[in-house]
Amino acid sequence: MGQQTIKMISSNELLAETLHLKNEGYRLVAITCTNKDGMELSYSFDKDYDFINLRFVTDTEEEIMSISIIYPFSFLYENEIKELFGVNIKDISIDFNNSLYKIPVKTPFKTKEGEK
Amino acid sequence: MGKRTVIPFGPQHPVLPEPIHLDLVLEDEVVVEAIPRIGYIHRGLEKLVEKKDYQQYTYVAERICGICSFMHGMGYCMAIESIMEVKIPERAEFLRTIWAELSRLHSHLLWLGLLADAFGFESLFMQSWKLREQVLDIFEETTGGRVIFSVCDIGGVRKDISADTLKKIAGIMDSMEKELKEISEVFINDSSVKSRTKGVGVLSKQAAFDLGAVGPMARASGIEMDMRTQGYAAYGKLNFKPVVEKKGDCYARTSVRINEMFQSMDLIKQCIAIIPEGDIKVKVTGNPNGEYFTRVEQPRGEVVYYAKANGSKYLDRLRVRTPTFANVPALLETLKGCALADVPILILTIDPCISCTER
């Protein structure tokens, strides 16, 4: 498989970096959140099979700007991360207010198994 | 301007084999907006990596979806193998490719049947599913299962296919090709079918790109994107080109999938012609440590697996971005401005797999 480029950025560079990639003709592939020493957000992009990830680590307090003003359909990913991990994503174009999946447990991915 | 009405569509609806709910905002008979409500099948299986070790999780990965079951297992195994730097035997790569293409074949036939059902062509539905049973018979003969067959494992595959059986499969592909030609003639040329699919739900190339569409949905709108060209498994040694159409309507999406079926048959025959002898599995010891993004082309499009391991037998995170998840925005876009009567067929032409989407 192709290269796995992971570019570390800071959370306030997110919009500028995303806009830059959008102008270069990149497609948003996925937004992934990993709960490991904080909330690690990876934004994956692709252009002609060139695969780039923007990554930064945050917590559930910090306000993260939604990229839905640049990639409108990112609202699905962002709603999911907000609901399952409790990451504080702001200004999502269509905000389901934590009821995308309507699960009975609150932010199940916020705590690890056995840590409760 | 007519009065606005909201019609709830689903979760239980005759055209939907799986539950998804859409709030359709209508102006007279025309849809102006569609708001999705999902979560009926959400299980939370990504979190199961914390309870099942990375070997056991192969079985869970296969059950993300019962239609592309094999490819889910394969994608997961490829992610773990990349982290652990395991090189699997060449014969296993070919066997995986054969099963993967058979999966694509059965998935597209299933979809073709459901499409026929959606526009009320019952006998065509039956014909497509009858043909599909031949593929399931091959699965059953080679793996023991019809739908979920747990044949993919980290380090290779569990079962070999004998030379005789491979020859038989090539023969079945030849005869199926003739039968598929007969059915596909109806989808491609029948005027009554065409009147239901041509010009319906047009998605322009720009819109497909902006909305991040993948798989046949993107290829029907003129975007040449197929992860198989990246040469994972044995695809690097096979000769093929992505099937692309330009129009971006339901007809183009049907045509892309039909041509992909012929392509799959050809790929299976290519595999059988050059498959090398040898082992089918290497022994994998130790625990994975690291992270990897794998991308695989499923029948519905590109799927992304992200695995992050910490050196213990439990993964830190497994994330699956399934093709339907990426195609939902494109669906919502094509629904805008369509007639209420076209909604079922539009939902079907993205080939939705809700249980993949919600995991």
Added chain:
Amino acid sequence: MNFVKKSPWILHYDGSSCNGCDIEVLACLTPLYDVERFGIINTGNPKHADILLITGSVNEQNIPVVKQLYEQMAMPKVVVAVGICATSGGIFAECYNVVGGVDKVLPVDVYVPGCAARPEAIIDGVVKALGILEEKQKFARKKNS
């Protein structure tokens, strides 16, 4: 004549199954297995149905849907849980959004095991359900007379 025998119609609902059992339920209707020859039809309308086939486990969000479908069906009726997820939650039993088998919310008459349940097993389960349905009908007639 005080009663007419009715062909048993099926209503299928996907709880939170992986699709494996769903496509096998559909496969039962298609030419190889062809349960339609027994007069069994897969309907989308709960008022038409006598047998409720449920695949997959139940969760918080689909419990009201499943209950509503069941309540809309006319008496007598039978419930068939198809596949191991519908029976007990199966491999997903430990997931945070899975409540368990269908019997947590509805009285289940027949359990069909398997992952995915094979068409032969599903047909066998439906035939068992037909027997139970007949018993229930007899009982209802006796009560009415």
